[in-house]
Amino acid sequence: MLTKADDFPIHQTAEPVAYAGTDRNFYDRYFFNGYSPDGETYFAIAFGVYPHLNIADAHFSVVRGGVQHCLHASRVLHSERLDLSVGPISISVIEPLQMLKVTVTGGEGLAAEITFTGRAFPIEEPRFTRRNGPRAFMDYTRMTQNVRCEGWIEVDGQRRDLPAGTVGSRDRSWGVRPVGAPDPQPPVPMTMSGFFWQWTPLNFADRSLFFHVNADPDGSAWNTRAVVLPDGAAQGGGYHTEAARMTGVELVPGTRHAKGGVLEIPVDGGVAKVSFAPFLTFLMRGIGYSGAWRHGAYKGELVVEREDIDLAAADMSAPEHVHIQALSRVRLAWPGEAEQTGLGVFEQLIAGPYKPYGLG
Template identity: 65%
Template sequence: MLTKGDDFPLHQTPEPVAYAGTDRNFYDRYFFNGYAPDGSGFFAVALGIYPHLNVADAHFSCIRNGKQYNLHASRELGMERLDLSVGPISIEVIEPLKVLRVRVNGEGLSADLTFTGRAFPIEEPRFTYRIGPRTFMDYTRLTQNGHYEGWIEVDGNRRELASGTVGTRDRSWGVRPVGLPDAQPHGHGVVSSFFWQWTPVNLPERSLFFHINADRHGAPWNTRAVIAPDGAGQDGFYETPAASMQSPMQPGTRWPAGGELSIQRPEGPLTLTFEPLVRFQMRGLGYTSPKWGHGFYHGTLVVEREDLVLANLDPMAPTLENLHVQIISRVITSDGEIGIGGFEQLVIGPYVPWGLKGYDDPG
């Protein structure tokens, strides 16, 4: 059961705030992304708190003219979990579970962005996954689509957000690998892998959410599809695990080249076709980043800007830092709707259905 308190980083376990506990890898995290109806003007924000590592970090990214601008910040947490600012990046919860504001001002990158939810956030099934005997993930997440207002400035060039800018935000809390990796091996014969797809879609009058985590043989261990009409309350969703995604990879990469999602409904299947528009590298928010990974300790306060020319990145870099992407896509449904959404994908290690046998073999 979600409550207003679940929009604040107070959690002690992967359960909602009513429960408490401790774990070295416990985290509490915000994520936002947004884009114009044609996929332009992409931006993303993340802020994470790691109570037992005494670290808070935040990231801001935006894309203009084929270049991805990233701002990274990290500080010592100092035990205060309600200070939602890390150097030049801050988040304000204006109305829990509905309205939040992001501000950025540092290293030539500035923004003032206000998110308003289209419907009550969905609570995704609890993610619990082990590699051999070891718990790898155990967390809860809420996800919400919404509208944005505000502006972004890059090196003095300020642009107001385009009319109709939409996107997705989420909040997750629990246990993930954070900070320095565990040097203890998993044990003989344990082959780790990770398969993840996530497609939050903004349609004219409703939102649609699909995700899948699967093992290396393709068996889903966490998946669901949810349809949320605009203005829906906590009991106003249609949800089903009976959904499947067909998604070819771009040659020489582990990035999606589009896809077709089929969701079963009582009135018949709903099909969504994804047509790629813009690629965002999730390393801009710390995911798979060798330097700015989540929870890494950098000092009392460290801020750094990183500019990436997207066309120059090696999709199969040995460090795996470019595997994790969001492909902003035009979405067409079999109900005649045209919308836009993100297609996030991360595939690490073997995945038998796609013929992937190692950690660095492309599709």
């Protein structure tokens, strides 16, 4: 099957671009978020292509006044992977690896036009490979980039320009992880008893800081890295280490969400420390990371739906609310430098037991 993508030099195998290996869980996704300097506006976008499910979906979500307004869209892909639009949500790659634009054209009372410009060259994270017994559970690559954001967002006729200083992060990931309908035949025997994930893309005045960790239920990390990038850093630049760790985490009672924490990064001259003070909770279900609008779910030829979530009334202990991004004020203490303040995200997902936090 030939598609428009076959006229570009992007092939990775001897097959047409329509065929992405043989695993039905192959995916290719964009993610964006952004937040105003005062934290009053927070928004995120997810856009996924699932070649073997023949589905594309997109989600836009913005928090205003304590309400998370969400726009979900899904369509049949028809194997055309270069059509970066699903209903009212579209992506334009203006300058690869540097500038992209997301447009939301008035879907269900929500509209936006936001340009994301990289602060430095994207980082390539360690390849995420995880098996459940003999079966591949995850096998993907992700690149991440902190960004400056310009544009506007409209909610029910109220348009607001993004204020100067609005920043955020974007990532691109591709490979294999669970998408679409659950597999009807679980692995035998089931070897995975839990899943632990933390991710902290942070924006400071002159640099970006990234940390992530996947860990086993006993706390042993199986994929982790911290990166510090000065603005304008080239590919491979900055400081990279796999020895960073998150400490001092206490959970909000009745939830699996952290009250805060301290990231410790060994550097020349001592230990850099980043303290987190979360103040806004963004539910990842609003951009398809669980629930009825999970990534890769078949909805029909084209279906668009709006959802509004009152965050104060949401049950934060519910399974669909385990996965969050906590917008946080952060303080960076670097040996030999004056303390810096910034903003960033403390993403958290703890499913199943995790002994270091007392979760059974």
